[in-house]
Amino acid sequence: MRLARLAPPDQDRPAFFARLEGAAALVYDGPPWLGGKTTGEAVAWTDVDLVCPVLPTKIVCVGRNYAAHAQELGHDVPVEPLLFLKPPSALIGPGQSIELPPESHRVEHEAELGVVIGRRCKAVRPEDALDHVLGYTCVGDITARDLQRKDVQFTRGKGFDTFCPVGPWIETEVDPAALRVRAIVNTQVRQDGMTAQMLWGVPALVAYISRVMTLEPGDVIATGTPQGV
Numbered sequence: 001m002r003l004a005r006l007a008p009p010d011q012d013r014p015a016f017f018a019r020l021e022g023a024a025a026l027v028y029d030g031p032p033w034l035g036g037k038t039t040g041e042a043v044a045w046t047d048v049d050l051v052c053p054v055l056p057t058k059i060v061c062v063g064r065n066y067a068a069h070a071q072e073l074g075h076d077v078p079v080e081p082l083l084f085l086k087p088p089s090a091l092i093g094p095g096q097s098i099e100l101p102p103e104s105h106r107v108e109h110e111a112e113l114g115v116v117i118g119r120r121c122k123a124v125r126p127e128d129a130l131d132h133v134l135g136y137t138c139v140g141d142i143t144a145r146d147l148q149r150k151d152v153q154f155t156r157g158k159g160f161d162t163f164c165p166v167g168p169w170i171e172t173e174v175d176p177a178a179l180r181v182r183a184i185v186n187t188q189v190r191q192d193g194m195t196a197q198m199l200w201g202v203p204a205l206v207a208y209i210s211r212v213m214t215l216e217p218g219d220v221i222a223t224g225t226p227q228g229v
Helices: 067-072 126-132 145-151 155-159 202-212
Strands: 002-007 016-021 024-028 038-044 049-051 059-063 082-086 111-117 133-140 164-171 180-185 188-194 220-222
Touching (some): 049 164, 126 133, 126 202
Antiparallel strands (some): 059 082
16 A cells, blocks of 8 residues: 655645545545544546655664774764764755755765554564564655764754655555665665665664654654665
């Protein structure tokens, strides 16, 4: 199932959630992670714009979750997940422009699998973690690498407005351990990896993060990026 958030080009109504089926978008009465259901209305989703499909309270990111990426940056492979946060103000949707901050001279791409939480979870076990997941989406962890290295932490270098493109929709029926992660920049393939290469898979990450902070419905986990930045 594909769940999207759509906005009419003329903005004559607010953005709305929908389930995509073929050329039709079946309109929901609210966010799917809050129990939104179809209203009976259907529109052609090619007549509306795809916008960011998530409205999270937080975006939890995992650093260096692929060994080869840690090594290409000159870091040791971590022994436990390395967590940081992106602000919701960094979110943009498909087709929106990433704004390059003038104080940075090296902005890099990081393609990642995004996990969208469907049920509130706190201190869940890995074997129960996927019961709390609504689905999966694409995340770009855009990074001002020079500022990250200068600051020796992640907040500024990864927190600029527009530094977290997400979308185009949420997929609910995929295997998170068997997905390809690619980044294409100006027609050139820069990253090409598999989620099976992650040091910690989705169940382990959801369980680990939920022991640190409560994950609310609609929250997003960015699971790390393969080599190639």
